[in-house]
Amino acid sequence: MDLIEEIKKRSSHVDKGIEEYLPIDKPYELYKAARYLPDAGGKRLRPATVILAAEAVGSDLETVLPAAVAVELVHNFTLVHDDIMDRDDIRRGMPAVHVKWGEAGAILAGDTLYSKAFEILTHAPAEAPERNLKCIDILSKACRDICEGQWMDVEFENRDDVTKEEYLEMIEKKTGVLYAASMQIGAILGGAPEEVSDAFYECGRLIGIAFQIYDDVIDMTTPEEVLGKVRGSDLMEGKKTLIAIHALNKGVELKIFGKGEATTEEINEAVHQLEEAGSIDYVRDLALDYIARGKELLNVVEDSESKTILKAIADYMITRSY
Amino acid sequence: MDLIEEIKKRSSHVDKGIEEYLPIDKPYELYKAARYLPDAGGKRLRPATVILAAEAVGSDLETVLPAAVAVELVHNFTLVHDDIMDRDDIRRGMPAVHVKWGEAGAILAGDTLYSKAFEILTHAPAEAPERNLKCIDILSKACRDICEGQWMDVEFENRDDVTKEEYLEMIEKKTGVLYAASMQIGAILGGAPEEVSDAFYECGRLIGIAFQIYDDVIDMTTPEEVLGKVRGSDLMEGKKTLIAIHALNKGVELKIFGKGEATTEEINEAVHQLEEAGSIDYVRDLALDYIARGKELLNVVEDSESKTILKAIADYMITRSY
Numbered sequence: 318m319d320l321i322e323e324i325k326k327r328s329s330h331v332d333k334g335i336e337e338y339l340p341i342d343k344p345y346e347l348y349k350a351a352r353y354l355p356d357a358g359g360k361r362l363r364p365a366t367v368i369l370a371a372e373a374v375g376s377d378l379e380t381v382l383p384a385a386v387a388v389e390l391v392h393n394f395t396l397v398h399d400d401i402m403d404r405d406d407i408r409r410g411m412p413a414v415h416v417k418w419g420e421a422g423a424i425l426a427g428d429t430l431y432s433k434a435f436e437i438l439t440h441a442p443a444e445a446p447e448r449n450l451k452c453i454d455i456l457s458k459a460c461r462d463i464c465e466g467q468w469m470d471v472e473f474e475n476r477d478d479v480t481k482e483e484y485l486e487m488i489e490k491k492t493g494v495l496y497a498a499s500m501q502i503g504a505i506l507g508g509a510p511e512e513v514s515d516a517f518y519e520c521g522r523l524i525g526i527a528f529q530i531y532d533d534v535i536d537m538t539t540p541e542e543v544l545g546k547v548r549g550s551d552l553m554e555g556k557k558t559l560i561a562i563h564a565l566n567k568g569v570e571l572k573i574f575g576k577g578e579a580t581t582e583e584i585n586e587a588v589h590q591l592e593e594a595g596s597i598d599y600v601r602d603l604a605l606d607y608i609a610r611g612k613e614l615l616n617v618v619e620d621s622e623s624k625t626i627l628k629a630i631a632d633y634m635i636t637r638s639y
Numbered sequence: 640m641d642l643i644e645e646i647k648k649r650s651s652h653v654d655k656g657i658e659e660y661l662p663i664d665k666p667y668e669l670y671k672a673a674r675y676l677p678d679a680g681g682k683r684l685r686p687a688t689v690i691l692a693a694e695a696v697g698s699d700l701e702t703v704l705p706a707a708v709a710v711e712l713v714h715n716f717t718l719v720h721d722d723i724m725d726r727d728d729i730r731r732g733m734p735a736v737h738v739k740w741g742e743a744g745a746i747l748a749g750d751t752l753y754s755k756a757f758e759i760l761t762h763a764p765a766e767a768p769e770r771n772l773k774c775i776d777i778l779s780k781a782c783r784d785i786c787e788g789q790w791m792d793v794e795f796e797n798r799d800d801v802t803k804e805e806y807l808e809m810i811e812k813k814t815g816v817l818y819a820a821s822m823q824i825g826a827i828l829g830g831a832p833e834e835v836s837d838a839f840y841e842c843g844r845l846i847g848i849a850f851q852i853y854d855d856v857i858d859m860t861t862p863e864e865v866l867g868k869v870r871g872s873d874l875m876e877g878k879k880t881l882i883a884i885h886a887l888n889k890g891v892e893l894k895i896f897g898k899g900e901a902t903t904e905e906i907n908e909a910v911h912q913l914e915e916a917g918s919i920d921y922v923r924d925l926a927l928d929y930i931a932r933g934k935e936l937l938n939v940v941e942d943s944e945s946k947t948i949l950k951a952i953a954d955y956m957i958t959r960s961y
Contacts, residue, residue: 343787344787344790344791344794346790346794347786347787347790398746398747398750401742401743401746402742402743402746402747420723420724421723421724421793422790422793424720424723424724424746425720425724425786425789425790428720428753428782428786429783429786429787431750431753431782432779432780432782432783432786433779433783435757435775435779435782436776436779436780436783439772439773439775439776439779440776445768446767446768446769446772447768449772450761450768450771450772450775451761453757453761453772453775454758454761454762456757457754457755457757457758457761458754458758460750460753460754460757461751461754461755461758464669464747464750464751464754465665465666465669465751467747468666468668468669468744468747469666471743471744472666472668
């Protein structure tokens, strides 16, 4: 089974779905701004899990395609607004939306993506309207969690006493809940009973958290030529990642933490200190544990090709090198 | 019948509903920022029309209170984001949300209000889930229209050739559709048949447009001590209001248009020119016509106290002096 191929098979339908459900209409520039990021690609992991979850409970792509598109639009909405807040001017190798259309344009493009996501979800074909309503409830709660997570993230920048629990809550909200919602929505629209859709939610939550904390490991262990940015940049920026929190709690003194720049030698020394303190292994093991637990939860449904692909996606979260 | 008293009777429930459905939870500052504008008051005309529409079709406040709160939160969401875009630092006599919590805080506070509105609407008690789903569809489309309207408004600032039709489309989207959605949602959740809820939508749309264009008249005709700002400020700012469009089309040359400042004498002269050209009467008559058509549509339901109050709200739109 070729994971990338299996994801592409589904994401090509998502691409067409975006064109169909979010046409570039008047005022054209608004819709061009809204479509800019979704059209730029991305891995489409979230809509893929919506579709695979539906397949794994015996349903099909057609039933959940609108919902898959809705989830992808919500993801892109958060990127557009986050980039304004974080002053990130580059996204997917291109100028961010607020760079191209100004801040007002980016706020409106994000709001438009948001509205469209809910509009599409009301039209998702479900056998019972209760299912759509339940999915809208899940997605609106996920959006609220994402706002809370982003708020915490911004707040953490000015705090030195962020705990492991607070960090995990923040990334659960910023990243975990949308994977959780994706899998649960796929299961619900696919007609699964509550025990299955609840297990899928929890599976998505764990996978999403693992995805995010493994990012911290990648930042430490991946060479610059693969990563596309300097190794250890999180440390130099003084980011309170889980690795940093673990190390600081162990009393490790990192000379380059928050210093903004460092020589390769200093970075190597810091990474060595983190290895010695067991901070990198600690976070890697935690990610592995989350993935193992997430995969285990998938056994609530019978074996199928889609279930195998979902497990492969889970593994991909912690084997990717960038 | 005391209109203000009748609105207050209903808005006190909306106030309690906001506290109940949008509690100030962790992270507290995010929810304080989200609650700041809704708690600062406002006329609550939109939620009042949701409730009155439900009453007028034989339903009651309890059935539609969550939906009324949802509409009020959407209205406040648009104010929070619009104030960032328009750089308006004062709202309801207080510092705007972005002044108190920064721009990132205001973007997130707005997004939170948005998510919450949809979440609340999924829980609105309706006898049939199809009704909730229909209302979510209406509200999400209204939100998208508001984005389109705000985009057009921003774009018009840099154009000299805005037509009457474009201006009316812009204010229909910025203001009309949320009144339209309010009345339609009240009717649908109240169990009205489609012909009634469609007529209520159209009534709300006309009332909302009249509300907005009558603002232009107020800017010209209300003395400074009542208006709270200099008379004719729209002219000095060079705003393409319907009065300005009408006058410019008639070849009226307004010396102070877009000049930023003017003496009282110059303003009086400009207002006199607009009166001579019939521009103020033209817009006042248009607003009166919209209101008359809106009220007529209410006759799709039998006479009732709620219907009388709705008609009084319609009249209020064009009799208020500020």
